[in-house]
Amino acid sequence: MTTKELTCVVCPAGCRITVTLNDASAIESIEGYTCLRGKTYAANEVTHPVRTLTSTVPVMTAEGKKMLPVRTNAGIPRESLFEAMKIVRATAVKAPVHTGDILVADFIEPGTNLIACKDFE
Amino acid sequence: MAAHKLIIIGGGPAGLSAAVAAVDAGLAPEDILVLERDSEPGGILNQCIHAGFGLHRFGEELTGPEYSGRYIAMARERGIPILCNAMVLSLTDDRRVTFVSPETGYTTVDAEAVILAMGCRERTRGALGIPGTRPSGVYTAGCAQRYINIEGYMPGRRVVILGSGDIGLIMARRMTLEGAKVLAVCEIMPYSGGLARNIVQCLDDFGIPLKLSHTVVQIHGRDRVEGVTVAAVDEANGRRPIPGTEEYFACDTLLLSVGLIPENELTRGAGITLDRMTNGASVNQFRETSAPGIYACGNVLHVHDLVDYVSEEADTAGRAAAARILGNAAPVVRSVKLTTGHGIRYTVPERIDLAEEPEDVRIFFRVTDVFKKVRLTVETAAGAILVNKAKSAAAPGEMESLTIPAAKLREVLASGTEEILVKLTETGGDKS
Structure with a gap:
């Protein structure tokens, strides 16, 4: 049995929610939430927390090196953020590049991509 | 002297x-000129590479550059002229705008309408008066953000951040x-000014401690920051540092995220009334200032937490400026002042200019403190409720809004009321 404490981010109330997991890492109980959305948030956050990663990579343009903002097109597991940053740091692109262009396919997880967030001609 | 109908x-x-x-309201794009100080349009969003923008506007979570990219594309599609590297030097209350740019030189333009959209800037160390030496390595959070995200430089390796605003x-x-x-x-403060989501995803995710009711009392280092001293503050005694609680952090960088100030030098120069x-x-519901034909929107008017609301407010100002130029604005019959009651720090707008046939008016406001279980009410001086809603929580960091329906404003017009009150009532539960 383990318990996890978290702050709900669904609304400004910021309820403190306690989730208890059994030895098989299944949810035993959720306490402290004050609405159903909070309960759902807590369940997801404890079993499979994901985050959108945003960063920058260098882009070579006619006017020299600029920074291109990038993001994952879906959430990646929270525990892989630093591993993901290693791939981001090894990435560099050349203009032209456009918003939505896939820079790294199957990024961390199959079907998730690292995409460009700005246009450089 | 050149003339433009609308200068933004x-x-x-x-x-x-x-x-x-303004274009969508019927104004010809060539009658508009957008003056931008930076080398590209997009404003501060260009450096806000994190996600979370556009949930209300576009129904999806975009990064800052993507959000501004959409508006840049919309402006280009409509053929709206944007002059970059253009710095406005002065503005008068009769809408004479003087600016410099490499393309036009020193230029003066008389406009039929002006929209102020200059945004805001960060409070700096000077505004706080932190004792200590003056080494390099003290940055505002937004300055560090620009270094990393636009210029590609890392400003430091061991960091303490003062202020828990969202940028920090x-x-x-x-x-x-x-x-x-x-x-x-x-x-x-005993609570964070940032969104709960940012506390969780920016601090808790990485095990970064948030020290509430603490401040930096000393900066150390001669050429470069070598450390800072942090102390707890006494809530009951004007938030003065409590002797004996000092803690030293060895670091090379101090970031300040201690508030934003609307950038209103031009506004002040034009003699426009500030709140x-x-x-x-100080504006009416069309975001028109005390100078007729000069409008203000976005962070230059009041600091927003969501860009979606900035866009909404700017739409209002753009449509009103177009209506003024096209001559189809409804004449004002009477003005009603909005006042702040218990628990309300400010409202935007501060007055409602009623036409014969009023339209819905959305009031934006911030509360003064962190509250649980409240009722937010807009009522007339005589106590007639125009609109209210119950909320499970309210905090200064999250802007609130209420929409007064047109039908209620017709009643206000008929009643002769001169003041409308916005207030908060605590409906149970402890203030936390």
């Missing part, structure tokens, strides 16, 4: 949104992911 000062989200709305929280995560060690975020609480112009 600032090509960030507010300025672009206002320009697009976002930078705690950004610097951590880029390999820096963020030792702590100190907040002088003491927002530090922005």
Whole structure:
């Protein structure tokens, strides 16, 4: 049995929610939430927390090196953020590049991509 | 002397949104000129590479550059002229705008309408008066954000952040992911001014401590920051540092995220009335200032937490400016003043100019403190309720809004009321 404490981010109330997991890492109980959305948030956050990663990579343009903002097109597991940053740091692109262009396919997880967030001609 | 019908000062989200709305309201794009100080449009969003923008506007979570990119594209599609590298030097209350740019030189333009969309800037160390030496390594959070995200430089390796506003929280995560060690975020207030989501995803995710009711009392280091001393503050005694609680952090960087100030030098120069609480112009529901034909929207008017609301406010100003120029604005019959009651820090607008046939008016406001279980009410001086809603929680960091329906405003017009009160009532539960 383990318990996890978290702050709900669904609304400004910021309820403190306690989730208890059994030895098989299944949810035993959720306490402290004050609405159903909070309960759902807590369940997801404890079993499979994901985050959108945003960063920058260098882009070579006619006017020299600029920074291109990038993001994952879906959430990646929270525990892989630093591993993901290693791939981001090894990435560099050349203009032209456009918003939505896939820079790294199957990024961390199959079907998730690292995409460009700005246009450089 | 050149003439433009509508001059928009600032090509960030507010300025672009206002320009697009003005064209969509019937103004010819060539009658508009957007003046932007930076070398590209987009404003501060260009450096806000994190996600979370556009949930209300576009129904999806975009990064800052993507959000501004959409407005830049909309402005280009409509053929709206944007002059970059253009710095406005002065504005008069009769709408004479003087600016310089490499393309036009020193230029003066008389406009039929002006929209102020200059945004805001950060409070700096000077505004706080932190004792200690004056080494390099003390940055505002937004300055560090620009260094990393636009220029590609890392400003430091061991970081303490003062102030838990959203930019500070976002930078705690950004610097951590880029390999820096963020030792702590100190907040002088007993609660954070940032969104709960940012506390969780920028601090808790990385185990960065948030020290509430703490501040930086000394900066150490001769050429470069070598450390800072942090102390707890006494809530009951004017938030003075409590002797004996000092803690030393060895670090090379101090980031300040201690508030934003609407950038209103031009507004002040034009003699436009400013509001003491927002530090922005005092406006009616069309975002028209005390100078007829000069409108203000976005962070120059009051600091927003969501860009979606900036765009909405800018649409209002853009449409109103177009209506003035096209001569189809409804004449004002009577003005009603909005006042703040218990628990309300400020409202935007501050007055409602009623036409014969009023339309719905959305009031934006901030509460003064962190509350649980409240009722937010807009009522007339005589106590007639115009609109109210119950909320499970309200905090100064999250802007609130209420829409007064047109039917209720017709009643206000008929009743002769001169003041409308916005107030908060605590309906149970402890104030936390």
